[in-house]
Amino acid sequence: MYYGLSAFRQKEPILINAVNELCNGDFLKSLDRPFEAHVQDQEVTRLFGTNFDASVVNQDMLEEIPGEMFHFKARDEGDTTLLRKCIAPKHLVLKVGAKVILIKNISKDLCNGKQGIVHYLEKDTPPVINFDGNLVPLSDVKFDVYDMQQEKTLACRTQIPVILAFALTVHRAQGQTLNLVEVDCYSFIAPGRMGVAVGRATTTSGLRIINFNRKAAFTRHSDIVYDFYDREFSDFSTDLVCCQKQQVYPSVPDYQDSNVTLDTEPSTSSFDLRDMEHDHQLEEPQLQSPWDINEFIIENQSSTFMNDFLPDFC
Structure with missing residues (x-):
């Protein structure tokens, strides 16, 4: 399956593979280690x-x-x-x-x-x-x-x-090239987010991944996204008739009553959860925040930046 994507930040083959496929869980887990001592x-x-x-x-x-x-x-x-x-x-x-x-x-x-x-x-x-x-x-x-x-x-x-x-x-970092980046995966749920985050790095020595979980890496976009990348596109006609043709797309699951959050970030993952062995157990996303909101508000209630948060949490 080809998505028209190529790596231009990364030079190391193993990192390029991790960005494009996100299928090497052991490699990504190995990046949960401190940066070199000289890094501030x-x-x-x-x-x-x-x-x-x-x-x-x-x-x-x-x-x-x-x-x-x-x-x-x-x-x-x-x-x-x-x-x-x-x-x-x-x-x-x-x-x-x-x-x-x-x-x-x-x-x-x-x-x-x-x-x-x-x-x-x-x-x-x-x-x-x-x-x-x-x-x-x-x-x-x-x-x-x-x-x-x-x-x-x-x-x-x-x-x-x-x-x-x-x-x-991750949304704000899209398009960024970061020489030293630490990716915290615990709140990654939307498809493609892991790929976008890892894709900011230029080298393995400049990338650290913490709270890694496979489901965050392998969560797929809707099939309509992959179908779009697989389509063959022709040049626009001068009368733009090509734009007037009605396109029929595959149906998309109804998420109206679901807690799933749809995301429009492009995914670099071609991994299919359906291809995994049935006996392979995925790690569930670790959604529990390390911050206790009540303690945070009490400790920082005198700080001016809290004026942006208090209306939402009080």
Whole structure:
């Protein structure tokens, strides 16, 4: 089965195989070991399945950096309830030396997903970020909630367009090339997520996998996804008749009453659970979070970043 995918980050054959197939469980499990002694914690990017886990680790890593914290509060307009899922946080807390990632396209060279290091901070002054040796003062920008049917903006948040990047969700890390990455699989349920996470690494020495479970690796997309990749595509006709033909796709299971979360991330796995031996027992996903939410809220209730979480958990 061919999916039109090729490895361009990885050079090691065993890692390329792991990315493409995710079938070598013993190899992936062997990557649950510490990085080399010279690697600093702040050099490693940690990947998680949920925003909450990434936020907790980012806050912990930020507190370990010496120096003063600077708080940037967003300005909200319109129906603020629509901004609760805005990628730009209501309260952004930074320190000099913190790892950050852009969350909006600013220019041709400063695009969504570009990582940098906070270089300089001063009260009431835009933060200066070091992007690959270029020191860039970042002014705040608008994040709009736009309704296409009403053709108007319903809400707007104005904030510095970065978030902390010591830890990221797999979704946020798509497209990234990471030299040092730790993948925590415990909350991976959606198909393809494991492949996307492992595919961020460039070498086996720069990849660590923890809480590995086979079901997270081998969970398949719906057959319609694989059928799409297997299709033969021809060039577009000049009159676009090809686009007007009705395509008949295989039926998709009804997940309306299911707890399964569908995900649109492309999978690099060609492994079929149906091909496995019946006597082979899969490990169930380890879904229990290492964080106790009540203890976390009590310990951090005085922190400004908790203003983003408390409405959701209280």
